[in-house]
Amino acid sequence: MTPSNRGALADIRVVELGQLIAGPFCGQLLGDMGADVIKVEPPGAGDPMRLWGQGEEKVQWEVIARNKRSVTCNLRIPEGQQLARQLIAKADVLIENFKPGTLEKWGLAPEDLLRENPGLIIARMSGYGQNGPYAARAGFGGIGEAMGGWRYIVGEPDRPPARMGVSIGDTLCATYGCMGVLAALHHRERTGEGQIIDTALYEAVLQVMEGLVPEYDHNGVIRERSGSILPGIAPSNVYKCKDGMFMIGGNKDEIFARLAKAMGQEELASDPRFATHIARGKHQRELDEIINHWTAQRTVAEVKQLMIDHSIPAGRLYCAPEMIEDPHFQARKAIIEVETKRFGKLKMQNAFPKLSKTPSGVRRPAPAIPGEHNAEIYGALLGLDATALEKLNEAGVI
Template identity: 55%
Template structure:
């Protein structure tokens, strides 16, 4: 029996494009929200074209970020397009957008105006710098938010310029915070009966992940620097070589876990060594300890090494690439990868819905839709527009 999706009674109008807003919509859609994505009638969301590999001339990013959504064409720069948004707002729970601040206001779609139509509406706004403050009007891509939020400075090797993760980290973090804020606002609405604005800024979403960076500077005058594959004063927690040239990550910095690693190594003397006896001492002598461990791991093939470490209760693993994920039995057992049939690509694999809920889990029900695929369903079915209105709007380029 198919279990009901937990957000099945929530309707989201998704405006905006690219990643930060649409990924928030993806998360809500994964758990059952009806996400109606409004796209420019001529070109659609640029995400339809993004991505390095394009078999059959089609993006492999779009089927993921637009999954579980309905695509409706609407020119938001026209009066009639804005009127369609107002009609949709009357019937919806959330309006999600990631335009530069002031854009909705310029279109007479400010939250205060939308609340006159639907006082229960949640307006979720994702931007680079937030809706207020001296930088709010600046263009703000994810990479800029990553830099301002602090993660760029501490990423990479000490002898190289600040690096970046190989994914759109800032956009994704902002989207997740926006999704959390939306769910909190929906919960609060049960008490107040009213909607509110969820203001998710990319730089703040990155800043939220920066651990003790701020008090370290404020109280201790300590500035975190780039440290490559290790964290300062956290040891052993590094990538170590194996006999055949592979690398294995070992994380044994906690006292009891380090004791288990020493037992697996056949070096119980390490635990009693004053240089390694405590967490702080191991951090101070990190390079010495890493050299001892690396010399030991280099004598094993990766599979044998990992088997010994796992048997000894030491956290360790390979650094996965995509091909490793497809081959891993744990990914398979937990259905971390799901396969669907896409009309233009055939069978396509993508990450499943996370986190997993025991009673009402989310589900990937469809891949990213064709441009305007749900025009009839939404405009005729939900808004009740007739043939003449649909023809006129189409001819005018509004939809």
């Protein structure tokens, strides 16, 4: 951890009301950049993310809740709603990812919050956005991935659509929400005005779908599932070696010429079937078969060294053990060890991107229990003493 590193957003206070992934991941990103993130959890079990992850002990919380302080607050009762209003009144940013209309139902309508705190930036994340005919529908990340076009094109052509092994729809939505916060902070610096950021899961996915829409609009092409390749982009695939799999990306003309030389088959670069980007795309399957035949006679280490020697983008398919052991990961501190309260020392991904003047980092571990910082935050920010906190606790407010 880097307690001395305050980060670029060290003077920004964030109140995070969201649960599960989209809202909390947005809070993680801002917290990594130095913001003081106050995580509001329901009394009792807290955020459901505390129970997420694979393996017997659930450690995913330790990543998504790092750099945060936790308070409990029952947002479903008037007393909790009033407590939240007081907290939000002292914040720069509010994050929420509830179903549209929920904040309004709780008496926390953004328009009212902005009247009380005109510089407040409210990042709202939801399945379909805050308006439109689908706004009131429930929406999770997977639904956003489906509607945004991601799910349809992922997987093998002869099988049902597959999913990615992480909640990419949620994290994309959170990332765009974070981008919106940073842009809104810049606007506030110039004008003093806060604003509302409306980020929809399906739109965040749609944003990264490259040429999917214009390809249909202009060419009548509907992208289909293509397995491990991108149609027309060749060679760029995973190939079999004697002892494993290896990824090679040699689709640029100059790079393909170097790949042909590395393979000892320089004539491929001038072969009319493979000499140009368009030609290689048309003969993609044939070219992959040639490369696969070549790699199958060599080990991963042998192919890797040839790719390095000829400056060809390539690499092994990493799982967690390879990441932890890799010297490049180590040199750049891409994976760090955090002293957590529940599990001791725990390896996890570092904070990215890297800033030269105000680097991001992990300054505090995830809160071990819901409401761990009730006294610290409600006391310092709202002036509540121990007696007042005890009454709130007895009344089920915190």
